[in-house]
Amino acid sequence: MAESIDSKLQIVMFPWLALGHIIPFLNLSNELAKKGHKISFLLPKNAQIKLQNLNLYPNLITFHTLKIPHVHGLPYGAETTADVPRSLESLLATAMDELYDEIKSFLQNLKPHFVFFDFAHWVTEIALEIGGIKTICYKLASPATSAISLIRSPEKSVFMASTAAEKVRPPPGYPSTTVVLHEHEAKLLEFLFQEYGKGVTIYERLSKGVTLCDAIALKTCREIEGTFGDYIATQFKKPVLYTGPVLPDSEKGPLEEHGLSNWLEKFEPGSVVFCAFGSQLILEKKQFQELVLGLELTGLPFLLVVKPPEGTKSVEEALPEGFKERVQEKGLILDCWVPQLKILTHKSVGCFVSHCGYGSMWESLALCDCQLVLLPSANDQTLSARLMEQDLKVGVEVKKDENGWFSKESLCKAVKCVMDKDSQFGCLVKENHRKWKEVLSSPGFMNNYIDSFIQNLHELLVK
Numbered sequence: 001m002a003e004s005i006d007s008k009l010q011i012v013m014f015p016w017l018a019l020g021h022i023i024p025f026l027n028l029s030n031e032l033a034k035k036g037h038k039i040s041f042l043l044p045k046n047a048q049i050k051l052q053n054l055n056l057y058p059n060l061i062t063f064h065t066l067k068i069p070h071v072h073g074l075p076y077g078a079e080t081t082a083d084v085p086r087s088l089e090s091l092l093a094t095a096m097d098e099l100y101d102e103i104k105s106f107l108q109n110l111k112p113h114f115v116f117f118d119f120a121h122w123v124t125e126i127a128l129e130i131g132g133i134k135t136i137c138y139k140l141a142s143p144a145t146s147a148i149s150l151i152r153s154p155e156k157s158v159f160m161a162s163t164a165a166e167k168v169r170p171p172p173g174y175p176s177t178t179v180v181l182h183e184h185e186a187k188l189l190e191f192l193f194q195e196y197g198k199g200v201t202i203y204e205r206l207s208k209g210v211t212l213c214d215a216i217a218l219k220t221c222r223e224i225e226g227t228f229g230d231y232i233a234t235q236f237k238k239p240v241l242y243t244g245p246v247l248p249d250s251e252k253g254p255l256e257e258h259g260l261s262n263w264l265e266k267f268e269p270g271s272v273v274f275c276a277f278g279s280q281l282i283l284e285k286k287q288f289q290e291l292v293l294g295l296e297l298t299g300l301p302f303l304l305v306v307k308p309p310e311g312t313k314s315v316e317e318a319l320p321e322g323f324k325e326r327v328q329e330k331g332l333i334l335d336c337w338v339p340q341l342k343i344l345t346h347k348s349v350g351c352f353v354s355h356c357g358y359g360s361m362w363e364s365l366a367l368c369d370c371q372l373v374l375l376p377s378a379n380d381q382t383l384s385a386r387l388m389e390q391d392l393k394v395g396v397e398v399k400k401d402e403n404g405w406f407s408k409e410s411l412c413k414a415v416k417c418v419m420d421k422d423s424q425f426g427c428l429v430k431e432n433h434r435k436w437k438e439v440l441s442s443p444g445f446m447n448n449y450i451d452s453f454i455q456n457l458h459e460l461l462v463k
Contacts, residue, residue, distance in 0.1 A: 009037040009457060010112040014103065015138075016119035017068070017096055018081040020279065022047055024140050024219060024359065025116065026054050026061075027246045031450045033057035040110060042103070044068050044079035064106070069098040082279065093197035093205075096120060107133060113461060116217070121205055124212035134460055136241070137213040141358050142387060143220065143228035143240075144179045145380040147171065149192055150207050151235050156193040173234075175227040178390035179383055184402040188379035215239040215460055219246055219358065221449060223439060224392070241456045244449025245362040245440065248341065255342050263332055264303070264343075270350030273302040273415055274343055274370070277355040281377055285309040287405060289320050294411030296327055300351075300419065303343065304333045344368035351419050353398075353411075356381040356388070365394065366440035371418035371430060373398060375406065394433040396425070 011032060015025040022043055029039040039061040043051075048063045055061050068079045074091040078084050084092055096119070104126045107115065116136045117123045127133040139146060151171040152159070159167065167186040170176075181188060192203040210216055216236065218229050221244050233240040255261035264272060273295060277283075283291065288309040295302040312318045315335045340360070344352060345368050352370040354360045355377060361384045364372055372395030374385035389397045398414045400406045418426045439445065 007458075009114065009454070010110070011037060011039050012107065012110065012112045012115045013039060013041045014115060014117045014120055014123060015043070017044065017047075017079065017092055019047065019050075020081075020357070020359070021118060021140060022051065022080070023054065024246065025138065026051060027248055028116075028138070028219075028243055029061050030054075030056045031243075031246060032454065033060040035450065035454060036060070037454070038062075040064055040106075040112065042066050042106070046079050066099060066102070068092075069095050071095045071098070086280070086282075090194070090196050093119065093200075097122065097197050097200075100126070104130075114457060117209065117213075119205055119209070121208035121212065124209070134214040134457075135212070136215050136217050136457075137209045138217045138219070138243075139210075140219055141380040142179075142361075142384050143218050143225050143232050144176070144383045144387065146206075146210065147174055147228055147231055147235070148181065148383065149189065149379065150203070150210060156201070159189075159193065171235075173231065175231050176391070179228075179386045181379060181382060184404065185379070185382060187404075188382060191379075210236050210238070213238065215241055215456075217241045217243055217453070219243055219362075221245060221440075221445075224436075225387070239456070239460065241453055242449060243453050244446050245366060246450075247362055247366055247446070255339065255346060260303075260332075260338065260343065261346075264346050264348040266329070267301045267348045269347045271301060272346075272348045273298060273300050273351040273353060273419075274305075274349045275302060275353035275375075276305040276338070276340055276360070277307075277375075277377075278357045278360065279307075279337070281355055282307045283309050285311060285318050288318055290406065290408045291411065292323060292331075292333070293320060294406075294408035294415075295331065295353075296323065297408055297412035298415045298419070300415070301330045302332075303349075304331070305338050305340075306333065306335060308335055341367060344370060351415060353415065356384040358384060361388065365392075365433070365436055367437075369433070369437070371395070371426065372433065373411075373414045373418060375411070375414075377404075392432060392436060394429050394436060396429065 013025045013029055015021040033039055041061055042064050045065050071091045071094050081089055107126055108130055114134050114136055115123050116138045118138055124135045127135045164183040164186040167189055168181040170180055193201050196202040196205055216238050222242055229240045308315050309318045315333050341363055349370055352364050353373040353375055356374050374395050374397040376382040376385040385397045388395045396414045396418055398406045399410045417423050
């Protein structure tokens with residue numbers, strides 16, 4: 001008998017073993033639990049300890065500990081991508097795939113209504129075998145990324161033999177001429193054919209997920225990316241559901257970490273440039289030096305959060321000669337975690353130089369008033385940057401050369417064109433940003449998306 005629209009759902013969450021995936025799944029779990037639905041959340045022990053405080057409904061969201069199997073070559077105790085260099089992530093994917101029997105047994109015993117996943121495509125096979133369980137592939141990147149990356153030839157030999165123009169050419173019917181990759185960015189797509197787990201490429205892992213699931217869920221809203229969602233629904237012949245951006249609540253309280261509050265208070269309102277690249281990106285030393293010199297060139301105070309560059313043990317040893325003495329108190333560089341949202345909403349911060357990770361994109365668009373400078377590196381980030389610059393016109397992308405390198409001059413120019421008081425372009429993007437923030441933060445906007453999403457889930461059960 002079909003579930004009534006008011007009945008409570010039993011949902012299992014099984015995200016990829018990376019905090020950048022686990023946290024958005026947990027944010028969505030909180031929204032669903034707020035409406036009374038029960039969540040069983042599968043994650044490793046250390047991630048569970050680290051994220052316990054983000055579980056806002058422990059009476060409805062139950063953490064189930066996964067013991068990550070040891071795989072030869074993987075450091076002992078490694079549980080998430082935070083524990084391994086990027087070169088070993090494929091082994092972590094192999095370890096996740098070895099959880100197959102454990103996950104199958106868990107689902108057989110629980111028999112939930114839904115399983116949400118992203119990288120563990122084999123969950124779809126288990127659900128079909130058990131019967132009565134629907135699978136939702138929850139996409140945490142722009143739907144343009146899925147369209148550009150997955151609706152193409154799966155043959156590596158065909159792809160590698162193609163010209164750069166052919167590699168970046170959007171698939172037939174793709175709904176945009178601006179949210180695209182440029183020819184010199186063709187190499188950004190080569191990662192799709194890397195092994196990511198034993199005997200499986202990233203392309204195979206992701207394409208099987210969207211092909212075999214019962215529905216695709218997008219962490220976005222129709223107002224901004226609806227044309228891409230419609231395109232994906234048509235291409236994969238699947239229901240596409242929208243969760244809305246599912247943003248965390250703004251963090252309250254003073255910025256006590258690393259004395260940041262005292263440091264920021266020294267500067268005029270809206271004058272500080274905040275630059276952050278997420279937890280994964282490690283720059284080459286030469287590019288790192290162009291970055292810090294570009295920030296110095298702006299003449300503005302800046303806060304940079306970045307990992308030590310390749311081949312170095314610390315940020316300090318990689319700084320250009322004389323840099324530290326020149327910038328002194330005007331520049332602060334950290335290589336550790338910081339509360340990004342608290343910084344973005346601090347009154348002294350006026351510009352955000354972002355790598356355009358999907359989470360950062362939504363936080364900057366919906367929760368802060370900063371001017372936005374876009375400095376992407378991966379293909380999904382690049383497409384998000386094009387969306388923000390070309391379609392929404394809320395920021396400016398830093399220009400790069402044909403090797404994908406940016407110069408100190410190009411970074412400085414991008415910051416200046418949005419921060420200079422007399423810049424017409426700066427005024428335009430500020431006004432557009434204000435309008436979109438108003439839409440996204442309007443009363444009931446996010447809540448209505450969650451309500452509609454839950455209704456869509458109930459309708460899937462009826463089918």
